[in-house]
Amino acid sequence: MKYDFETIMDRSGKDALAVDAIGAGVDWAVVPTKPKNGFSAIPMWVADMNFATVPSIPKAVIKRAEHPAYGYYLATDEYFDSIIRWQKERNGVSGLAKENIGYENGVLGCVSTAIQAFSAPGEKILLHSPTYIGFSLVLKNTGRVAELSPLKKDKNGVWRMDYEDMDRRIKKNNIHLVILCSPHNPCGRVWERDELKKAMEIFRDNQCIVVSDEIWSDILLNGNKHIPTQSVSDDAKKRTIAVYAPSKTFNLAGLIGSYHIIYDKYLRDRMNRQSDMTHYNSMNVLSMHALIGAYKDEGYQWVNELCQVLS
Ligand SMILES: Cc1ncc(COP(=O)(O)O)c(C=O)c1O
Numbered sequence: 001m002k003y004d005f006e007t008i009m010d011r012s013g014k015d016a017l018a019v020d021a022i023g024a025g026v027d028w029a030v031v032p033t034k035p036k037n038g039f040s041a042i043p044m045w046v047a048d049m050n051f052a053t054v055p056s057i058p059k060a061v062i063k064r065a066e067h068p069a070y071g072y073y074l075a076t077d078e079y080f081d082s083i084i085r086w087q088k089e090r091n092g093v094s095g096l097a098k099e100n101i102g103y104e105n106g107v108l109g110c111v112s113t114a115i116q117a118f119s120a121p122g123e124k125i126l127l128h129s130p131t132y133i134g135f136s137l138v139l140k141n142t143g144r145v146a147e148l149s150p151l152k153k154d155k156n157g158v159w160r161m162d163y164e165d166m167d168r169r170i171k172k173n174n175i176h177l178v179i180l181c182s183p184h185n186p187c188g189r190v191w192e193r194d195e196l197k198k199a200m201e202i203f204r205d206n207q208c209i210v211v212s213d214e215i216w217s218d219i220l221l222n223g224n225k226h227i228p229t230q231s232v233s234d235d236a237k238k239r240t241i242a243v244y245a246p247s248k249t250f251n252l253a254g255l256i257g258s259y260h261i262i263y264d265k266y267l268r269d270r271m272n273r274q275s276d277m278t279h280y281n282s283m284n285v286l287s288m289h290a291l292i293g294a295y296k297d298e299g300y301q302w303v304n305e306l307c308q309v310l311s
Contacts, residue, residue, distance in 0.1 A: 003302050005309040009050050011043075015254060018043035018050075030133060047185075049251045053294075054302035057250060060293025061286050070285055075103065079288050082295035083259060087244075089300065090218060091228050096261065102272065103283045104258040107215045110243045110271075111179060112138045113281070114211045117274035119144055124173040126166065126208070132185045135213075147173050151187055159187040163198055170206045178208045182229055183216045190224040193232060200229065200236040209267065210240045215258070218249035218303050221311045230261065238264045241271060246294040249303060257287035 011019045022041045023034025035041050043050070080098040087093035104110035111134075119125060121143040127135055129148035139146050149166045151159045169175065180199065183190045191199075203210050212229035220226060230237045245258035262268040275281040293299070 001305050001309075003054065003305050005051055005305065007052070009052055011050065016043075016048075018046045018048055021046075047248060048253050051251060051306065053251045054299050056296045056298040056302075057252070057290050057293040060289045060296075064286060064289040073285050073288075075283060075288060076292075078292055082292050083244075086295045087228075087261070090303075091226055091231075093228060093231065093261075100261050100263050100268075102260045102262065102268070103281065104243060104245075104260050104275075105281050106256055107213055107243045107245055107247075107258045108134050108138050109275075109281065110241070110258060110260050111135065111211055111213065112142060113271055113275045114209070114241050115139070115142050115144055115177065117270045118209050119177045123177075124175050126170055126175050126178045128161065128181070128184070130186055132181060132213075135179055135181075147175060151184070151189075159184070159189050161195060161199055163202055166199065167202050167206070170202070170208060175206070176208050178203055178210045180210055180212045180229060181216075182212055182214055183220070183224075183226065185216060188221075190220060190226060193227045196227055196229055196236075197232045200232055200239075203239065204233075204235045208239070210236075212240050212242045214242055215245050215248050217244065218246075218307075219310065220307055223311075230263065239267075241267055246291050246299075249306075250290075250294045250299065252287075252290055252294065255287040255290050256284065257291055 013020070019041070021031045022043065023032070030045065032041065032045050077098075080101055083101055084096050087096050115125065115138065122145065124145045124147040125139060126147050126149060129150050131146065131148065136146060147169050149162060149169055152162050154160050182196065200210070210229065214226070214228065217226040217228070228242060230240045230242050242261040243258060244261065247253040247256075247258065260271065262271060
């Protein structure tokens with residue numbers, strides 16, 4: 001191993017929600033209370049890591065921070081090229097261009113924008129259950145209703161989609177927007193190509209736009225391979241808003257910096273128009289440099305080692 005995944009990092013007092021919020025009386029249902037006397041807390045209630053990130057990230061951020069001006073700026077070609085290379089080398093994506101990539105203020109920010117762009121308040125949106133709590137909150141906050149299609153364990157204990165159930169629920173409720181989580185949180189399934197293909201055929205036949213949350217696509221255990229939803233067919237490429245981020249992969253959630261990949265111009269224009277309306281969807285210059293630092297050669301090796309350690 002080139003990188004250190006063994007040193008225990010003390011994050012207390014270092015802007016770490018995972019540690020500092022425990023027992024702090026924060027008014028959210030999901031925050032644990034303080035452990036009993038004599039016990040210490042294991043901060044596994046929120047999805048960020050206690051591993052120090054790859055050194056090429058602080059290096060890139062510090063280098064930029066040393067330049068003493070932080071004015072308005074344009075996302076650089078290096079930013080877009082870093083994403084294009086990452087997607088090509090990690091996910092086998094070819095033909096991705098700068099115009100297909102758009103900054104997103106968090107993956108849930110993108111999900112929220114898509115919900116507002118492609119559904120009306122009170123409308124139903126298809127998701128699988130069990131469901132990541134962030135999706136439930138975004139739906140609640142935007143006044144939409146989750147139509148849940150339960151994942152089912154097969155005889156080998158593997159979680160599977162129930163295609164008939166998905167189709168039935170979509171038809172019954174006139175659903176035209178789906179949130180797909182790939183790999184799936186919380187079930188941990190890395191969907192196989194055929195599974196995604198089948199799901200996307202149902203979405204095509206029912207004229208559904210798909211938001212594919214692929215935030216977990218870099219963290220793959222036991223040699224699993226991520227299949228981008230957009231790669232399963234030409235139709236899937238056109239009807240899918242895919243969302244990625246280096247935040248889970250590299251422990252960068254505090255810097256905020258996700259991105260969408262949208263090939264279809266109509267979907268892209270609707271998404272951009274919706275997010276422009278708030279003027280909130282703007283990148284932070286240090287976050288841009290963090291992504292560039294993450295997607296350097298060191299980052300590729302660090303993630304390989306991370307997946308090995310987690311496996
Ligand atoms: C599936 C999934 N999507 C999105 C998020 C949150 O992403 P962001 O912080 O970029 O909104 C999480 C965080 O745990 C997640 O598990």
